[in-house]
Amino acid sequence: MAVADTHDQTVPMTDASLNTEYDVVVIGAGPVGENVADRARAAGLSTAVVEAELIGGECSYWACMPSKALLRPVVARADARRVPGLSDAVQGPLDTAAVLAHRDEYASHWKDDGQAAWLEGVGADIYRGQGRLTGEKTVSVTTPDGTEHRLTARQAVAVCTGSRAVVPALPGIEGARPWTSREATSAKKVPGRLVIVGGGVVGTEMATVWQALGARVTMLIRGKGLLPKMEPFAGELVAQALTEAGADIRTGVSATSVRRAVPDGPVTVELNNGERVEADEILFATGRAPRTDDLGLETVGLKPGSWLVVDDSCRVDGTTWLYAVGDVNHRALLTHQGKYQARIAGAAIAARAAGVPLLETDRWGAHAATADHAAVPQVVFTDPEAASVGLTLAEAEEAGHRVRAVDHDLAAVAGSGLYADGYRGRARMIVDLDREILLGVTFVGPGIGELLHSATIAVAGEVPIDRLWHAVPAYPTISEVWLRLLEAYRDA
Ligand SMILES: Cc1cc2nc3c(=O)[nH]c(=O)nc-3n(C[C@H](O)[C@H](O)[C@H](O)COP(=O)(O)OP(=O)(O)OC[C@H]3O[C@@H](n4cnc5c(N)ncnc54)[C@H](O)[C@@H]3O)c2cc1C
Numbered sequence: 001m002a003v004a005d006t007h008d009q010t011v012p013m014t015d016a017s018l019n020t021e022y023d024v025v026v027i028g029a030g031p032v033g034e035n036v037a038d039r040a041r042a043a044g045l046s047t048a049v050v051e052a053e054l055i056g057g058e059c060s061y062w063a064c065m066p067s068k069a070l071l072r073p074v075v076a077r078a079d080a081r082r083v084p085g086l087s088d089a090v091q092g093p094l095d096t097a098a099v100l101a102h103r104d105e106y107a108s109h110w111k112d113d114g115q116a117a118w119l120e121g122v123g124a125d126i127y128r129g130q131g132r133l134t135g136e137k138t139v140s141v142t143t144p145d146g147t148e149h150r151l152t153a154r155q156a157v158a159v160c161t162g163s164r165a166v167v168p169a170l171p172g173i174e175g176a177r178p179w180t181s182r183e184a185t186s187a188k189k190v191p192g193r194l195v196i197v198g199g200g201v202v203g204t205e206m207a208t209v210w211q212a213l214g215a216r217v218t219m220l221i222r223g224k225g226l227l228p229k230m231e232p233f234a235g236e237l238v239a240q241a242l243t244e245a246g247a248d249i250r251t252g253v254s255a256t257s258v259r260r261a262v263p264d265g266p267v268t269v270e271l272n273n274g275e276r277v278e279a280d281e282i283l284f285a286t287g288r289a290p291r292t293d294d295l296g297l298e299t300v301g302l303k304p305g306s307w308l309v310v311d312d313s314c315r316v317d318g319t320t321w322l323y324a325v326g327d328v329n330h331r332a333l334l335t336h337q338g339k340y341q342a343r344i345a346g347a348a349i350a351a352r353a354a355g356v357p358l359l360e361t362d363r364w365g366a367h368a369a370t371a372d373h374a375a376v377p378q379v380v381f382t383d384p385e386a387a388s389v390g391l392t393l394a395e396a397e398e399a400g401h402r403v404r405a406v407d408h409d410l411a412a413v414a415g416s417g418l419y420a421d422g423y424r425g426r427a428r429m430i431v432d433l434d435r436e437i438l439l440g441v442t443f444v445g446p447g448i449g450e451l452l453h454s455a456t457i458a459v460a461g462e463v464p465i466d467r468l469w470h471a472v473p474a475y476p477t478i479s480e481v482w483l484r485l486l487e488a489y490r491d492a
Contacts, residue, residue, distance in 0.1 A: 020125075022048045024349060025139050025153040026160055027131035027295070029119065030057020032326030032338035033160030037124040039346020045353060047124045048151050050131035050141050056115040058162055058327075059335045061107050066185040067205055069106035071381045073099050074212040078383040079446055082420035096190060096213050107186065132296035133157065137321050140296070155353040156321050158345060159308060160338075161295060163288035163327040168255075176258040176267050179283040181206075190214050191280040195269055197255050198285035199226040201380050204238055206283060207247055208382045217247040218277055220269070222254045227386060231393065231442045233426050234386040238444070240424075241383055258282060290328050312368040313348035313358065314341050323349065331372040344369045374439075375460035379449040384425055387452040390440030390459040393430055402433045404492070408484045410445040414476040420446050427481045429455075431489055436465045443481070451479055465489065 023045035026033045033049060034056070040047045054061055073094055080090040108114060119126060129143035134150075139157060141149040165180035167173060179187070184206045190213045196203050199221040211217040219226075219242070226235035226242075226249070239249050253271045260267040269277045293305040300322065302308070308324035309317045310331070316322040325345045326338030347366040351358050358367045377389040393405045410416050410425030417423060425445020432439050441455035458468060469486055473479035 019150050019152075020048065021152045021154060022046045022125070023153065023155045023353060024048070024158065025131075025151045025156075026050065026124075026158045027133075027139060028052075028057065028160035028162060028291075028326075028328075029055040029115075029126070030160060030162050030326065030338075031059045031335050032162070032342045033057070033158070034115070034119055035339045035342030036158045036160060036323075036325055036346050036349075037119060038122045039343055040349060041122045041124055043346065043350030043353075045155065045350060048127055049119060049124045050127045050129065050139065050151075052128075052130045054110065054115075055112040055119055055126070056108070060112075060115065061110050062182040062185050064335050066103045066107040067181075067202075067209070068381055069103040070099060070185070070209045071205060073102065074209055075381065075383045075385070075446075077212075079420065082422060082446070084421055087421075094213060099213065100188065103185075110186070127151070130294065131161075132294065133159075133299050133322075134296055135299050153321065156323055156349045158314075158323040158325055158349070159292070159295065159316075159328055160325050160342070161291040161328050163333060164291050165284065166287045166289045167284045168286055170255060171257040172259040176260045176282060177263075178258065178267075179281050181283075181285065183281075184210075184283045184285070187281075192216065193218070193266075193279040193281075195220060195267070195277055195279040195282045196285055197269075197282065198287075199223070199235070199249075199251075200229070200285060200287075201227070201378075203283070203285035204242070204380060204382050206285065207242055208245075211242065211245050211247050217242075218279065219247060219249045220253050220255055220271065220277070221249065221251045224251055227380060229392075230380075230386055230388050231428055231444075233428070234380070234388070234442060234444045237384055237424060237426065238380070238382050238386060245383075288327065288333060290330065292328060312344075312370060312372070314345035314369060315348065331369070332376045334376065334378060337372065337376055340371065341369050371460055375456060377452050377456045379452055381449065384445045385447070385449045386442070386444045387449050387455075388440065388442040389452060389456045390438070391430055392440055392442070393428070396430050396432075396439050401439060403439060404431050404433055404489070405429075406431060406485050406489045406492070408481055408488055410443070410448070410478065410481055413478055413481045413484060415478040415480055416445065418476055419478060427485060429485050429489075431465065435462070437462045438465075438468075445478070447478060451481075454479060454482065 024040040024047045026049045029051035037047045081087045127141045129141040137153045139151045194215040196219045207217045226239045255269045257270045290307045297304045307330035310329045314325045323345045325341045327333045380386040396403045407428045411423045428442045430440040
């Protein structure tokens with residue numbers, strides 16, 4: 001295994017750098033590409049990373065970081081308003097300028113110097129520009145000034161190009177200047193009225209933020225309710241809270257056209273039921289598409305614009321050298337899960353480069369992303385928070401498991417009353433009746449995001465119900481819901 005020289009800075013455009021060989025070439029320096037590079041370098045493999053925009057990817061500048069920085073003051077104020085002795089002190093409005101400044105700070109002011117320095121620090125070479133496959137193990141990089149680098153990978157190319165927001169091709173959409181998640185997380189002022197199309201995670205989180213900052217939010221939901229991929233009570237509790245906060249949630253409707261007659265004027269949305277809604281901005285939170293349309297996939301027999309199908313080592317089906325890691329493989333569109341895959345892909349690339357046999361399940365689980373199938377955790381940072389891991393009841397039944405859903409009202413736990421006056425929340429665990437382990441857990445309520453990892457350990461670790469009794473929750477915490485769920489299961 002050859003190890004090339006590494007630079008400690010972005011590769012300068014010299015003739016020598018136009019044709020370069022590395023062990024590993026990573027396309028896309030989001031959180032996932034960064035972690036693949038880190039693992040490859042840790043294994044002694046020379047590594048090039050190609051990035052077309054900002055090192056740190058969607059997550060750092062237009063997704064996780066800015067959205068959570070916007071949500072934190074909103075949720076903290078809501079929490080404080082539910083605490084006797086404190087609520088009177090926090091009845092005022094949020095300081096919008098300070099909230100947006102906090103967000104700007106967390107988005108690093110949309111500059112990537114810090115992350116570039118980190119990537120250089122692990123010894124990866126950075127190529128700025130659009131990366132495209134040009135054939136087996138070869139990648140071209142077109143820099144902003146049109147220079148072309150040709151990179152060859154001795155071991156592997158890892159595609160970590162992520163995903164982008166999908167905006168439906170409705171009549172009038174082009175002139176309507178719609179927001180996607182990028183504008184919704186980076187906007188510099190609060191719109192007076194905001195229409196949000198879509199009730200998934202992005203739609204509900206952004207509704208929570210902008211409603212609290214003073215926008216009048218209308219949500220247009222095609223289906224029956226919010227957060228359709230979670231247990232139904234998650235969407236119901238979040239919708240109840242958003243409605244109480246003043247949002248107008250309309251279900252069973254879809255937008256049929258959008259129109260912004262004058263550039264700075266309002267936008268009008270027509271609905272399939274004949275109604276019209278007028279707003280200052282419209283956000284489409286209507287799903288994601290893979291960033292594979294301009295990636296040269298056709299040169300290696302794959303379809304441009306498609307999600308890349310991989311095995312549990314994140315290697316693309318039918319290839320020996322091509323990996324697809326993170327959002328782009330469509331297994332779980334979450335940063336933590338993509339970084340988990342990155343650790344695994346990096347280890348698999350290193351093992352294969354060293355000729356070490358790659359076992360399906362090795363002791364440290366280093367080479368198989370099995371949690372993608374059974375134990376994906378997710379927190380929706382709304383008020384109340386909604387958090388889940390593993391399967392919902394519907395998913396477990398559909399997969400053919402013999403299961404029982406066990407529910408508990410979170411308000412009936414000592415810790416929740418102390419946490420908030422008038423606490424509202426619910427917990428559900430899905431028990432596999434044949435194996436007596438948990439297949440899934442969902443919590444909805446204020447402050448439950450930090451509870452999720454206990455459930456992730458139970459689900460990923462396949463901890464037998466008998467042993468869970470010995471995981472004693474501290475008194476008086478909301479975690480005591482675990483005891484109540486176990487009792488409910490035992491007594492049913
Ligand atoms: C509003 C919002 C909030 C979210 N909040 C959370 C959250 O709280 N927690 C969570 O876990 N997940 C969250 N997510 C999901 C999370 O952002 C993604 O799962 C994560 O960013 C995926 O990482 P990635 O590295 O696969 O892709 P990305 O972060 O999209 O990075 C891909 C990188 O590849 C680059 N690239 C693409 N094509 C090329 C090319 N041809 N050549 C060179 N470079 C290229 C891009 O410029 C980009 O920098 C959120 C998503 C959204 C939209």
